[in-house]
Amino acid sequence: MCAREYLTFDDTWAGYLRWAHRLPPAPPPVTPRQVSGIAEIIGDFDAVILDNFGVLSLGPxxxxxxxxxxxCIRKAGVAVRVVSNDGSKGIAAMCESHRARGYLFEEAEIFAGISLLEDSLPPSGNGYWAAIGLDPSLIPAGAVDVRAWPGEEADIDGAAGLLLLDCDDFWRKDFAPVLESFKRHPRPVIVGNPDLTAPYSDAMSLEPGYLAHQLADETEIRPIFLGKPFAPVYELAMRDLAHIPPERVLCVGDTLHTDVLGGRARGMKTLLVETGFTRGKDPLALAEESGIWPDFIAPSI
Structure with missing residues (x-):
């Protein structure tokens, strides 16, 4: 974790407000109900969509x-989906991480923006794409040639597009050559992780969404975002649960502009927990400022 660049809450919150025009529009306001946790309301739902960072864990x-x-969720017998914006590893690796923490999810219950990569990347033969945070195992067979950047085999000016997956040891200052290249020659940008930050136990990390919005501000490019709060990842996660009415689905998350906005935009109910991005803040004040209102607020899941 020491290699990561950290953001302040104020910097990240200002980004979410400044870049809200690239997100789904905020649904009509509701009056949040304060609850003790998911156990108090689980009986009202047939499915639960859980975020990971800030809800189930703070990193390790x-x-x-x-x-x-x-x-409680398992005993209630409701369907479970974990929908994450993690772009650093595949579903099998996510499943192993959850199991190591004591959450016995099946791979079929876990979804992420990277689950949409296969349908988002062009076919091979269209030149190589540069990727920040590349794990080669994430690239589907038959897709375009993807090369890690920075790297000896990937010149940013020669890339046909940019794939933003994970920042890890990548800092904002490292992004300057990418910005200059894409200003000169606009090309497609796909973002596997639309988050601006991820809440760890003692800090908030820089995530690809922050870089993508910065690039969009300085170019005419409209990035393709694969994860929350955008509709496709919810459609994928709920594909086998289409018989459940949206109002009987509860989305649990720690961030208004991803978890709450994404769920409410799909007609689902939302529970905002105060253990992640919003920890130490007044959630009602944040909802008022952003115009994004959860149905429920709890100190923790």
Whole structure:
């Protein structure tokens, strides 16, 4: 974690407000109901969509209330989907990480923006794409040639497009050559992780969404965002649960502009927890400022 660049809450929040025009429009306001946690309301729903960072974990550490909440959800017999914006690893690796924390999800219950990569990348033969945060195992067979940038085999000026997956040890200052290249020659940009930040136990990291919006500000490019709050990842996650009315689905998350906005834009109910991005802040004040209102607010899941 020491290699990552960190953001402040104020910097990240200002970004979410400044770039809201690239997100789905905010649904009509609702009056949030304060609850103790998911156990208080689970009986009103037939499916639950869970975020990971800030809800189940803070990176490696598990949210203390997570184990009891997991057991409560399983005992209620509701369908479970974990929808993450993590662009650093594949679904199998995500499943292993959850299991190591005591959450026994199946791979078929886990979805992420990168689940849409196969349908988003062009076929091979169209030149190579540069990728920031590349894990080669994420690239589907038959897709375009994808090369890690920075790297010896990827010249940013020669790339046919840019794939933003994970920042890890990549900092904002490292992005300057990419910005200059894409200003001179606009090309497609696909963002596997639309988050601006991820809440770790003691800091908030820089994530690809921040870089993508910065690039969009300085070019005429409209990035393709694959994860929350955009509709396709929800459609994929709920494909086998289409018989459940949206109002019987509860989306649990820690961020208004991703988890709450994405769920409410699909007609689902939302629970904002205060253990991640919003920790130490007044959630009602944030909802008022952003115009994005959750149906429920709880101290933790």
């Amino acid at each position: 550490p598990v949210i203390p209330q997570g184990a009891a909440a997991y057991e």
